Amino acid sequence: MKKLSVYLIITAVAAVMLYPLLWLLGASFKSNSEIFSSVWFIPDSIDLSIWKNAWETATPYTMGHYFINTFMIIIPKTVFAVISSLLAAYGFARFNFPLKRLFSSLLLIGMLMPAIVKIMPMFLFWRDTGLLDTYIPLVFPALLAEEGMFVFILIRFFNSVPREFDEAARIDGCGTMRTLFLVLLPCIKPAVTSIAVFTFLWTMNDFLNPLIIIQSVKKYPLSLALRLSVDSTGQSYEQCKIIAVSVIGLIPSITVFALAQKKFVKGITAGGLSG
Amino acid sequence: MKKRQYKNPTGVSKYTGLLLISPFIAGFLLFTLYPFICSFILGMTNSRTVGQTEFIGFENYKTMFGSSSFRRALEVTLKYAIILVPLKLIVSLMTAVLLNLEIKGIGFFRTAFYIPSILGANLAVVIMWQYLFTAKGLINQFLELFGASPISWYGDPDAALYIIILLRLWEFGSTMIIFLAALRDIPRELYDAAKVDGCSCTRSFFSITLPQIKGVIFINLILQTISALQEFNAPYMITSGGPLKSTYTVGMLIYDEMFKYGEIGYANAVSWVLFTVIALAVGIMYLVTGRTERETT
Numbered sequence: 304m305k306k307l308s309v310y311l312i313i314t315a316v317a318a319v320m321l322y323p324l325l326w327l328l329g330a331s332f333k334s335n336s337e338i339f340s341s342v343w344f345i346p347d348s349i350d351l352s353i354w355k356n357a358w359e360t361a362t363p364y365t366m367g368h369y370f371i372n373t374f375m376i377i378i379p380k381t382v383f384a385v386i387s388s389l390l391a392a393y394g395f396a397r398f399n400f401p402l403k404r405l406f407s408s409l410l411l412i413g414m415l416m417p418a419i420v421k422i423m424p425m426f427l428f429w430r431d432t433g434l435l436d437t438y439i440p441l442v443f444p445a446l447l448a449e450e451g452m453f454v455f456i457l458i459r460f461f462n463s464v465p466r467e468f469d470e471a472a473r474i475d476g477c478g479t480m481r482t483l484f485l486v487l488l489p490c491i492k493p494a495v496t497s498i499a500v501f502t503f504l505w506t507m508n509d510f511l512n513p514l515i516i517i518q519s520v521k522k523y524p525l526s527l528a529l530r531l532s533v534d535s536t537g538q539s540y541e542q543c544k545i546i547a548v549s550v551i552g553l554i555p556s557i558t559v560f561a562l563a564q565k566k567f568v569k570g571i572t573a574g575g576l577s578g
Numbered sequence: 579m580k581k582r583q584y585k586n587p588t589g590v591s592k593y594t595g596l597l598l599i600s601p602f603i604a605g606f607l608l609f610t611l612y613p614f615i616c617s618f619i620l621g622m623t624n625s626r627t628v629g630q631t632e633f634i635g636f637e638n639y640k641t642m643f644g645s646s647s648f649r650r651a652l653e654v655t656l657k658y659a660i661i662l663v664p665l666k667l668i669v670s671l672m673t674a675v676l677l678n679l680e681i682k683g684i685g686f687f688r689t690a691f692y693i694p695s696i697l698g699a700n701l702a703v704v705i706m707w708q709y710l711f712t713a714k715g716l717i718n719q720f721l722e723l724f725g726a727s728p729i730s731w732y733g734d735p736d737a738a739l740y741i742i743i744l745l746r747l748w749e750f751g752s753t754m755i756i757f758l759a760a761l762r763d764i765p766r767e768l769y770d771a772a773k774v775d776g777c778s779c780t781r782s783f784f785s786i787t788l789p790q791i792k793g794v795i796f797i798n799l800i801l802q803t804i805s806a807l808q809e810f811n812a813p814y815m816i817t818s819g820g821p822l823k824s825t826y827t828v829g830m831l832i833y834d835e836m837f838k839y840g841e842i843g844y845a846n847a848v849s850w851v852l853f854t855v856i857a858l859a860v861g862i863m864y865l866v867t868g869r870t871e872r873e874t875t
Binding site: 306309310312313316317320321323324326327330338339340341342387390391393394395397398399400401403406409410412413415416417418419420421422423424425426427428444446447448449454479504505507508510511515526529530533542545546548549550552553556557560564 | 586590592593594595596597598599601602603604605606608609610612613614616617620673676677679681686687689690691693694696697699700701702703705706707709710712714715716719720723748751800804807808810811815829832833836837842845846849850852853856860
């Protein structure tokens with residue numbers, strides 16, 4: 304009996320959580336009038352021309368162009384974020400060095416620092432270096448382990464790997480780097496996957512940074528292209544097209560999440576983020 | 579003074595670790611410390627996109643506290659955080675407790691609750707949210723279905739803030755998953771012992787669960803407060819701060835001053851005030867939870 308009521312409650316919550324997304328998917332095939340007359344998500348008829356229209360966008364470029372732009376940011380950024388956080392976490396977890404305590408507290412300070420304070424000086428910094436309207440300001444920070452949270456997660460995972468592994472590797476003649484990549488990396492794979500997926504999703508979601516850095520429409524990532532589609536079609540008409548653009552824009556995030564789901568959830572639940 | 583020994587495997591210099599974390603240190607100096615200091619200095623100037631920059635001391639701060647639009651934005655932001663953060667923590671903790679009851683299909687439910695939180699910051703979902711609350715949108719259609727009168731979400735200054743609050747509440751999954759991991763770590767023996775002693779479920783929740791996950795509650799509280807006080811994306815896209823500035827957050831004010839009006843100095847001063855508010859909030863929470871910890875032990 305008690306179990307049943309628990310199921311009822313969580314099923315109801317799950318329905319509330321997922322229905323808007325289902326509705327969004329359904330609405331991307333609906334005509335404007337149908338969107339605002341029916342609560343049911345399944346469309347009366349499927350009109351693929353809306354998607355085709357949406358793909359072509361109101362700009363001179365297709366959605367495909369914006370996808371490529373986004374991946375030109377995401378792929379290097381993800382690789383850089385993984386490598387730089389891995390090195391920093393390895394240093395913190397496995398080595399002793401002068402001022403170690405000071406540097407680990409910097410890690411925490413960096414995590415608590417509100418992003419909004421950084422945004423303007425960084426804008427001025429990139430403006431003065433003449434790199435505005437390029438992808439460098441969006442990608443370069445990842446090379447320097449900007450995301451303290453990632454280093455933090457990895458340190459906790461490194462701590463769970465016995466130090467005997469390192470010693471055994473050393474006896475077999477592995478140097479510092481080979482120990483990391485050949486021995487330790489396979490042990491902390493779930494955490495590395497989580498970091499890569501997080502970087503992917505966060506970059507996909509990031510709006511404020513591209514908004515201030517990228518000026519020419521040709522270089523817009525997906526998030527800015529989405530905003531553009533709202534601005535250029537206005538509020539009162541063509542809602543169905545905007546909704547179709549949104550659904551297309553969500554496809555990469557949903558795909559990556561679905562592919563990595565198992566390892567990813569393991570990575571965040573297995574102690575990484577929990578206190 | 580005794581010289582500190584750095585214990586490392588033989589043949590590893592004490593600088594190896596330093597070398598490994600050097601990119602991180604460079605990143606901290608360049609992307610955290612530098613903007614932080616730079617922002618403070620700019621906040622003391624009358625720097626604008628055009629014209630001369632002069633040092634004007636605390637003049638920006640004086641203007642700010644005298645300005646009604648700043649006070650209004652601060653009010654809105656605080657109200658938003660005070661409603662959202664406790665609500666989100668309670669919902670995520672309750673759901674995590676339910677999911678922890680050894681039910682079947684936990685994987686499905688965990689994913690279902692988690693998905694909105696990873697997609698929620700995506701602009702596509704923000705746009706979707708905007709449509710849900712229009713005059714004839716899904717929410718009002720549902721209200722009518724249940725016989726309630728539709729709400730003018732975008733016209734009513736009291737209702738508009740709740741569009742944003744509901745969006746962020748809908749994204750409770752990431753907070754929930756942190757709670758869930760912490761609940762898993764509580765030793766089962768504690769509950770068994772409580773059962774033997776005749777404790778009810780509610781009693782063991784308050785006497786075992788809450789004290790055991792105190793640390794995680796604190797972390798979630800801080801993370802959520804920091805992000806709530808910086809809210810920018812949702813009001814910018816959904817309501818543009820309206821109606822009557824009822825959703826105009828400090829984050830939006832900073833953005834407008836900087837990029838719309840070109841008031842670089844003033845914008846930086848505002849962002850420093852926001853930083854101070856966040857630091858104060860975190861500090862107070864730290865003191866309060868620290869005190870309860872001392873009292874209970």
